[in-house]
Amino acid sequence: MLAAAFPSLIHGALVVGAVLFVLGLVGILTRRNLIVMFLSAELMLQGISVSLVAWSRYHGDFGGHALVVFVLTVAACEAAVALVFVLQAFARTGRLDSAAWQSLRDTEVPRRIDRELPATDTVAPVWPRLTPSGVEPARDDSAEPSREHV
């Protein structure tokens, strides 16, 4: 097996970590829901964790592993404090929208206005479909009125 012969070939893990980081970056830049923005930040942390462990394997020591332990710790703290702030922001505006706070922007930045945003969703929501259990028996409408006992 080639992997055993070259234990330090970690390009694959580094590429996966980079992709996860970029996904989180794009998410935090584009999405407007505060909760989804924080999920994207956590995704970036996951990409960093994968890269750190890969580097640890490359160098054959445990420094990367120890750093990932601290990443986990700081992520837990960050999530606790950030979610408190998100809840406070929601209590003030009634929305989880980051654009609800655009009165805090710089003076030369133009105000963002949602144009052509339909009131209802244009894409129909996809709900989970449950397989019906059992089969409904075929109803015989002509026999129905002549039934004696209900």
Add this chain to the structure above:
Amino acid sequence: MTLPDGATPLLLGSVAAFAAGLWLLLPSVQRAGWLERWSSRLGVALGAAALAGLALAGRRLGGLGEEAVFQIVAAVALVGGTATVVTRSPVYAAIWFALALTGVAGLLLVLGAQFLGVATIVVYAGAILVMFLFVLMLAQPTGLAPYDRVSNEPLLSAVAGGVLLALLTVSIGRLSAEPPACCQVPSRADAVAAAAAPARPADPAALDADAVARLGAELFGRHLVAVEAAGLLLLVALVGAIAVVSRGEAAESAERGAA
């Protein structure tokens, strides 16, 4: 050492397909009519092409990228991560993030970090994600909010992400197969240990055998002060979160009293 022949174009093509698929999948209402209808299918197709390209590049690269288990858990992590970012419903995004976490935990296990793989599942999926879901259920109004159906500058962000990913991929390709001996800075503890035993086990199986014990020794030896600081940080975050909530409630009741 550079990447083997054909791996770099494959990787860069995958990155381009990934960025284009991400742009198509991101929520938006301002696309042209035909693109609006086909954007999700086209985006999924481009994403699948990017995944296939990455898998092929992994086979060319050799090493870890060639193992089937690694490819499967990497695909789970990437699909989950992409869906987290592009799903409109935040609750579904959180569930997809749980899938991405499962994939990342599998990646950590494959890389030989057993403790971290288990800790990712326990701490992230067990605690942090459930906290996110609690906040969502507390705060999300009924139905899909309008701001979940649009995104800020999806095209620019996808292009920027693609460029950054291409740069990272190219620089990863210049990595040598073995770590250079010049850049290993031994700590004092390592130098002491190196006198007794070889510091770097040549066989990764030996690295995996007592990984948890060695991680514990590393944490409570070299990083003891940092571990204490992390514990202090957790305490401060706990107290701070409670303080912010109680002060916010006090301010609200004061406002109500004034009104």
